[in-house]
Structure formats: structure tokens, C-alpha cells
Amino acid sequence: MAELKDVTFRPINTEDIPILNEMEKSIFPGIEYKDETWRYFLRNTESSIIALKNDKAIGYVVSCFLYQNTDEYTPYMSAAGYIYHIVSLGVLSEYKNQGIGTRLLNMCINKAFKIPLKYISLHVMDGNMHAMHIYKKRGFKFGFHVDRYYDSGEGGNFMYLNGPGLRVVLDEEPPLVKE
Numbered sequence: 001m002a003e004l005k006d007v008t009f010r011p012i013n014t015e016d017i018p019i020l021n022e023m024e025k026s027i028f029p030g031i032e033y034k035d036e037t038w039r040y041f042l043r044n045t046e047s048s049i050i051a052l053k054n055d056k057a058i059g060y061v062v063s064c065f066l067y068q069n070t071d072e073y074t075p076y077m078s079a080a081g082y083i084y085h086i087v088s089l090g091v092l093s094e095y096k097n098q099g100i101g102t103r104l105l106n107m108c109i110n111k112a113f114k115i116p117l118k119y120i121s122l123h124v125m126d127g128n129m130h131a132m133h134i135y136k137k138r139g140f141k142f143g144f145h146v147d148r149y150y151d152s153g154e155g156g157n158f159m160y161l162n163g164p165g166l167r168v169v170l171d172e173e174p175p176l177v178k179e
Helices: 014-026 035-041 070-077 100-114 129-138
Strands: 007-011 049-053 056-067 083-093 120-125 141-146 156-161
Touching: 007 100, 014 035, 014 056, 014 083, 035 056, 056 100, 070 100, 083 100, 100 120, 100 129, 120 129, 129 156
Parallel strands: 083 120
Antiparallel strands: 007 049, 049 056, 056 083, 120 156, 141 156
């Protein structure tokens, strides 16, 4: 099992799309983004990060600005209709429960709130109680449920982080490795 100290982190770039596709299929069967969608996410991001162990990708977080045009998202949007959204966060099964996902989440939040934001949002698949627990522990609140949010037909739970939970201070946040 990997130790967190052996894990490096770096920004995700478009050359990582095949790796993201491979990990996404392994971590979230039935959910698949097209390459063009990944490119959109990565063009509109300030805080998408990949975790590596011995140059092997073992986890990631992808977040970006998304435009929303439905009423239920209105309280969470900027004046221009955008939300800052964590699109996907995952860790390969053999590396779970080692703090990698928590570190990715905290690094994403730290980077995202260096730009002026009111909220960070995400969706959690129905039944993913482990993720719901982690996000609630981190300060995310439940907003509303979306039926059939995912292509697989599963519903999603919209969650958001605001207020005093916006700033994260980590004792030893690892630096991002520059490419």
C-alpha cells in the first residue's frame, strides 16, 4: 500500500485525457466523458489535479466553471450564471483509505478559492454514502436531488461549500510538481 508521503501531485493537462478516461472507467463504471468534454473541463479550471505514485496515476480531481441555466442552481451561481463545480474526484481502489482523496479535495478547494468564489459545488451519486460522508465532514451541505443526473440513470445529490468552510489550511500541503 502506498503511503501519502510517496504520492506526488501535479496539475492535470489535456495530455492526461486518456489516463482520466481509464481511471474514470475503473472508478465509476457506467460514467464516461468524451474527450471533448474533458478538454472543456480542463480549459475552464483553476484546480484540477492528478495524484501519482512512481509516475502511475492513482487519483484525480477535475473541477471547472460550468454554466447552469436551471432554477434550482440559481442560489449557487455567479451573476453571470456560472458555478465552480467539482466534476469528478476519484482514487483507484487499491489506493483508497490512505488520505489521497481527502488531499486532492483539500488541494482543489485551496486552489479554487484563490479566485473570488461564493461556492464550490459537486454532485454525488445516489448510494455513495462514503463520498457523502467525506464531503459533509469537509463542510459541504446538501442542496437538492437530481433524478437521473448520470448517464447510467442514477440520481445525483447536489452539494455545495460556502461560508467559513471556504478556506482550508493544511499543515503540510505538498507542492504541485511543475511539468
